[in-house]
Each structure stands twice: as C-alpha cells, then as structure tokens.
Amino acid sequence: MILGRVVGTVVSTRKEPKIAGIKFLLVEKIDPETMEGKGDFLVAMDSVGAGPGEVVFYVAGSSSRMTAVTEGKPADATITAIVDAIEIEGTLVYQKDKI
Amino acid sequence: MILGRVVGTVVSTRKEPKIAGIKFLLVEKIDPETMEGKGDFLVAMDSVGAGPGEVVFYVAGSSSRMTAVTEGKPADATITAIVDAIEIEGTLVYQKDKI
Amino acid sequence: MILGRVVGTVVSTRKEPKIAGIKFLLVEKIDPETMEGKGDFLVAMDSVGAGPGEVVFYVAGSSSRMTAVTEGKPADATITAIVDAIEIEGTLVYQKDKI
Amino acid sequence: MILGRVVGTVVSTRKEPKIAGIKFLLVEKIDPETMEGKGDFLVAMDSVGAGPGEVVFYVAGSSSRMTAVTEGKPADATITAIVDAIEIEGTLVYQKDKI
Amino acid sequence: MILGRVVGTVVSTRKEPKIAGIKFLLVEKIDPETMEGKGDFLVAMDSVGAGPGEVVFYVAGSSSRMTAVTEGKPADATITAIVDAIEIEGTLVYQKDKI
Numbered sequence: 430m431i432l433g434r435v436v437g438t439v440v441s442t443r444k445e446p447k448i449a450g451i452k453f454l455l456v457e458k459i460d461p462e463t464m465e466g467k468g469d470f471l472v473a474m475d476s477v478g479a480g481p482g483e484v485v486f487y488v489a490g491s492s493s494r495m496t497a498v499t500e501g502k503p504a505d506a507t508i509t510a511i512v513d514a515i516e517i518e519g520t521l522v523y524q525k526d527k528i
Numbered sequence: 529m530i531l532g533r534v535v536g537t538v539v540s541t542r543k544e545p546k547i548a549g550i551k552f553l554l555v556e557k558i559d560p561e562t563m564e565g566k567g568d569f570l571v572a573m574d575s576v577g578a579g580p581g582e583v584v585f586y587v588a589g590s591s592s593r594m595t596a597v598t599e600g601k602p603a604d605a606t607i608t609a610i611v612d613a614i615e616i617e618g619t620l621v622y623q624k625d626k627i
Numbered sequence: 628m629i630l631g632r633v634v635g636t637v638v639s640t641r642k643e644p645k646i647a648g649i650k651f652l653l654v655e656k657i658d659p660e661t662m663e664g665k666g667d668f669l670v671a672m673d674s675v676g677a678g679p680g681e682v683v684f685y686v687a688g689s690s691s692r693m694t695a696v697t698e699g700k701p702a703d704a705t706i707t708a709i710v711d712a713i714e715i716e717g718t719l720v721y722q723k724d725k726i
Numbered sequence: 727m728i729l730g731r732v733v734g735t736v737v738s739t740r741k742e743p744k745i746a747g748i749k750f751l752l753v754e755k756i757d758p759e760t761m762e763g764k765g766d767f768l769v770a771m772d773s774v775g776a777g778p779g780e781v782v783f784y785v786a787g788s789s790s791r792m793t794a795v796t797e798g799k800p801a802d803a804t805i806t807a808i809v810d811a812i813e814i815e816g817t818l819v820y821q822k823d824k825i
Numbered sequence: 826m827i828l829g830r831v832v833g834t835v836v837s838t839r840k841e842p843k844i845a846g847i848k849f850l851l852v853e854k855i856d857p858e859t860m861e862g863k864g865d866f867l868v869a870m871d872s873v874g875a876g877p878g879e880v881v882f883y884v885a886g887s888s889s890r891m892t893a894v895t896e897g898k899p900a901d902a903t904i905t906a907i908v909d910a911i912e913i914e915g916t917l918v919y920q921k922d923k924i
Contacts, residue, residue, distance in 0.1 A: 430750070430769040430802060432736070437560075437616035439531070439585065444609035445575045445595050453529070453585075453609070455560060455616060461734075461752060461767050470560050472529040472585045476742050476800075481617075486736065486750075486769045488800045491590045491689075491788045491887075495800040496742050503575075503587045503594040503608050505529060509800050510741035510750070517734035517752060518778075536659075536715035538630070538684065543708035544674045544694050552628070552684075552708070554659060554715060569659050571628040571684045580716075590689045590788075590887075602674075602686045602693040602707050604628060635857075635913035637828070637882065642906035643872050643892050651826070651882075651906070653857060653913060668857050670826040670882050679914075689788075689887045701872075701884045701891040701905050703826060727849070727868040727901060729835070758833075758851060758866050773841050773899075783835065783849075783868045785899045788887045792899040793841050806899050807840035807849070814833035814851060815877075 430486040430509065433458045435479050439472050447502050454479060454508065456487060461515050464523055473506040474499050484512040484523060529585040529608065532557045534578050538571050546601045553578060553607065555586060560614050563622055572605040573598050583611040583622060628684040628707065631656045633677050637670050645700050652677060652706065654685060659713050662721055671704040672697050682710040682721060727783040727806065730755045732776050736769050744799050751776060751805065753784060758812050761820050770803040771796050781809040781820060826882040826905065829854045831875050835868050843898050850875060850904065852883060857911050860919055869902040870895050880908040880919060 437455035456473045457466040464484075473487045476496035485508045487493070493507035494500055515523040536554035555572045556565040563583075572586045575595035584607045586592070592606035593599055614622040635653035654671045655664040662682075671685045674694035683706045685691070691705035692698055713721040734752035753770045754763040761781075770784045773793035782805045784790070790804035791797055812820040833851035852869045853862040860880075869883045872892035881904045883889070889903035890896055911919040 432767070432769060437614065437621075439609075439611055440613040440615075441585075441609035441611050443576050443612075447594065448608060455614065460765075462765070468559075468561070470531070472531060477740055486738075488802045490802050492791060492800045492802045494591060494594075495744065495791075495798065501594065503591040503606065505587045505589050505591045507800065509745060510736075510738035512736055512738050513740075514737040515734065515752065516737075522734075536713065536720075538708075538710055539712040539714075540684075540708035540710050542675050546693065547707060554713065567658075567660070569630070571630060593690060593693075600693065602690040602705065604686045604688050604690045635911065635918075637906075637908055638910040638912075639882075639906035639908050641873050641909075645891065646905060653911065666856075666858070668828070670828060692888060692891075699891065701888040701903065703884045703886050703888045729866070729868060757864075759864070774839055783837075785901045787901050789890060789899040789901045792843065792890075792897065804899065806844060807835075807837035809835055809837050810839075811836040812833060812851065813836075819833075 430488050431458055432461055432484065432486050434466060435481055435483050435485060445503055451498065456485065461517065461522060471506050473508050474504045475508045477508055477511055479508050479511050486510050486512060529587050530557055531560055531583065531585050533565060534580055534582050534584060544602055550597065560616060560621060570605050572607050573603045574607045576607055576610055578607050578610050585609050585611060628686050629656060630659055630682065630684050630710065632664060633679055633681050633683060643701055649696065654683065659715060659720060669704050671706050672702045673706045675706055675709055677706050677709050684708050684710060727785050728755055729758055729781065729783050731763060732778055732780050732782060742800055748795065753782065758814065758819060768803050770805050771801045772805045774805055774808055776805050776808050781822065783807050783809060826884050827854055828857055828880065828882050830862060831877055831879050831881060841899055847894065852881065857913060857918060867902050869904050870900045871904045873904055873907055875904050875907050882906050882908060
C-alpha cells in the first residue's frame with residue numbers, strides 16, 4: 430500500500446453507472462521521511478470515510494475491489510486506512526492530531 | 529484512477545476481434561495542480577462517451593474490464609468518468625465549461 | 628494500452644511449455660507526439676500478426692491473456708492492434724503507409 | 727519480488743474491517759549492489775513475522791493475497807520472505823547476522 | 826515480458842510456506858540495445874532452470890502464477906524463457922554462446 434494525503438475531491442456527473450454514488454478523493458503521494466507531498470496525484474475511492482488533509486494509505490490493483498464499497502466496481506485505488514502514526518527507526522515521524 | 533485529457537484518437541483496422549467496434553482514445557496524463565499535460569500518453573477504451581479536450585479519469589489494470597463496454601475484453605485502461613470539477617485544498621482548480 | 632513499434636524479435640528454445648510456438652516480438656515504446664522511440668523495450672506476444680517496423684499498441688497485465696493466442700498463458704504484454712493512424716488535436720501525426 | 731528493509735511501522739485505528747488485526751510494516755526498497763535504501767517506501771502486510779531492520783522481499787499485486795494472512799484481503803504488497811543471504815556474481819553481498 | 830540477466834541468488838529460510846523449495850534468482854533488467862544492465866534488480870522465481878549469467882525474460886503480475894512451478898503461489902515475477910538470440914532492426918544484438 431502507498432502512503433498519501435487527501436488533498437481534494439474530483440466531481441463527475443457523467444461516469445460509469447457502477448461508480449455512481451462513490452466519492453472520488455484526490456490523493457497526493459507522500460514521502461514518509463519528510464511527510465511532504467511528492468507532486469504525484471491519483472484519484473482514489475474511499476472505504477473508510479477519509480477527509481481533507483488526512484494521511485491515509487490506499488491499496489492499488491485488483492485488491493482495490495476487495496472492500497464493501499468497491500466490490501465488483503471498476504476501481505484501481507481505494508483508501509483502506511486513515512493513518513494515526515508512522516514510526517521510522519524508532520522515531521515517531523507522524524502522529525495524527527487528537528482533538 | 530489517473531487524471532488525463534483526451535487529446536486524440538487511434539485508428540486500427542487489423543486488431544484483436546474482441547476489440548472490434550471499440551473507440552480508442554489517446555489520453556495525456558495531466559498534473560491536477562497546473563492542469564498541464566505531462567507528456568505521458570496512453571490509449572484508453574471509453575465507457576462514458578468522452579470527447580476531444582475533455583478532462584477524464586481512467587481506471588487501469590483488471591478493473592478496466594469492469595464496465596459494460598469492456599467486459600471480457602483485452603483492456604488495461606478504460607475511461608470511467610468525465611470530470612466536471614477538481615478541488616485542491618479548498619480551491620477549485622478545474623471546472624468544465626458549461627455551454 | 629501503450630503505443631510502440633515492433634523493432635525486433637526474441638528467440639528462445641528453453642522456455643515454459645505453455646508458450647511454445649508463440650512468437651516474441653521486441654517492442655520499443657514510442658512518444659506519439661514525435662513518433663520517436665523512447666529507448667524503453669519489452670517483449671510482447673502477438674495476437675494480430677504484427678511485423679517489423681509496424682506501429683502497434685499492446686495490452687498489459689491480466690488482460691494480455693484475453694486473446695485467442697494467449698488465453699491461459701503466462702503473458703503480461705500482448706499486441707492487440709496494428710495502428711493505421713494517430714490523430715492529436717485534429718492533426719494526423721501518424722499514418723501507416725499504404726502499398 | 728522486490729528487496730527491501732523493514733524500517734518502521736504504520737498504525738491505523740480507522741481502517742477497512744477486513745484488514746483489522748494485521749500489522750502494517752513500512753518497507754524501504756534497497757539496491758542489492760550497495761544494500762542502501764533507495765528512498766522509496768511502501769506499506770506491506772507481513773506473512774512471515776518480519777521485524778525492524780530485517781532485509782525481506784515482498785510480493786506485489788494480486789499474488790499478495792496468496793498467503794494465509796492476506797487471503798481475500800485488500801493487500802497489494804505482502805512480505806513473503808526474510809532474506810538470509812544475497813549473492814551477486816559469486817560474491818556474498820549480504821548475510822544476515824547470526825546471534 | 827521484460828529482458829534481464831540472472832546475476833545472483835537470494836536465500837531465505839523463514840518464508841511463506843507456499844514458496845518453500847523454490848529457487849529465488851536475482852535478475853538485473855537489461856537494455857537490449859547495449860545488453861548492459863540497467864542497475865534495476867528484482868527477485869524472480871524460475872520455471873525453466875535458468876542459471877547465472879543467462880539472459881532471460883520474465884513475466885510479471887498474475888501471469889507469473891501460470892507456470893507449473895508457480896501455480897497458486899505468491900509470485901509476481903517468473904522467468905519463462907532463456908533467451909538464445911535478440912535481433913533488432915535486422916541486426917543480431919545478442920546470441921547465446923554455444924558450447
């Protein structure tokens with residue numbers, strides 16, 4: 430799975446009927462060492478209710494159809510987790526703000 | 529899914545029988561931050577009637593066979609949505625012209 | 628699908644039994660804006676009788692098994708069309724020579 | 727399969743129900759000639775009990791679901807081996823420390 | 826399929842049970858124009874008995890499970906041919922030594 434940040438949304442009215450009602454999130458891949466965006470974007474479906482600014486990981490390929498939201502649908506990238514924390518070499522490089 | 533712009537068409541008379549009658553669109557990947565083309569092209573099948581100049585997203589891999597048009601066919605990229613709007617960090621970076 | 632030009636052949640006598648009798652074509656990916664090769668090569672199976680010098684597109688991934696020639700075989704790239712013409716922004720950038 | 731080193735972990739509480747209880751390891755791809763990290767990271771599931779610092783290889787795509795841990799789950803990268811040794815051109819370039 | 830040269834081996838004792846008994850070869854991708862290595866390595870399973878130094882091609886993705894050796898196993902790259910000769914634009918750029 431690949432780490433990214435939800436940076437926006439994509440809206441479409443004319444689309445494949447099977448994907449009607451699904452929210453399309455714009456995700457920017459991030460480098461976990463710096464937590465900076467890599468300038469590389471994709472459109473992902475969402476199985477976990479991710480919102481703007483959240484760090485997530487998504488699954489690509491045929492496995493992106495293996496969630497309740499995307500089963501049988503033409504998906505190639507689905508967000509399957511909102512990330513709470515990332516630890517590298519024993520150091521916490523990212524921790525989701527708690528409200 | 530990946531964002532792109534329909535920039536042309538590809539015509540073939542000698543082709544795999546299963547893909548006869550399908551329109552092949554030339555798609556250039558775009559960077560949603562600038563909406564500029566990335567100089568990276570692919571040939572996509574089309575499940576939504578996309579036309580020249582339109583911003584779309586396409587699905588890649590086995591999921592590109594999961595539309596009414598492409599089921600059971602040797603497809604690895606199918607346009608599944610014509611994009612109306614893209615929003616990044618609360619700013620509308622793209623909006624399809626209304627006629 | 629990706630555009631390429633058939634630039635050569637690959638010969639193998641010791642190979643997986645399932646792919647015996649199949650012709651292996653060397654394909655160089657091309658940039659449709661210039662029709663120049665990109666220096667990026669792959670070995671493709673062929674479902675349409677493509678020959679040296681011809682511009683083609685090939686399908687990658689599991690869909691490369693979805694032709695009469697490659698069904699059930701360990702293929703990850705199969706040529707599914709010989710390209711007659713490519714049009715970009717209303718301009719014909721490539722047209723196959725007619726003899 | 728691709729060689730990498732386990733460099734950390736990713737924690738998520740809000741995730742696809744199917745992947746609950748699975749450990750997510752952060753893996754950095756490595757160059758086997760130098761055994762240095764390539765600065766390219768991914769999140770992998772783990773079928774072999776890999777730990778921090780260990781050199782592993784992972785399987786990508788649909789095959790990442792073909793382990794006891796990941797069957798039927800939305801996985802696109804699963805660690806399937808902890809590497810003991812890598813030999814290039816007759817030279818041992820990596821050997822796991824024995825304790 | 827992608828051309829490469831077998832440059833080494835990878836040894837693992839702690840691995841997914843399904844891949845026990847399989848040999849893991851280290852393959853370096855090659856540029857067929859120069860036959861030089863590209864510095865890009867992967868671990869491949871082997872369905873044809875390839876040995877060190879041999880030029881091969883491997884199949885990636887789900888098709889890498891479509892050989893007698895790899896069926897049902899978590900494989901994403903399997904060598905399916907030992908290459909005897911590569912011809913580009915009518916010139917023999919590679920020919921396997923005969924002993």
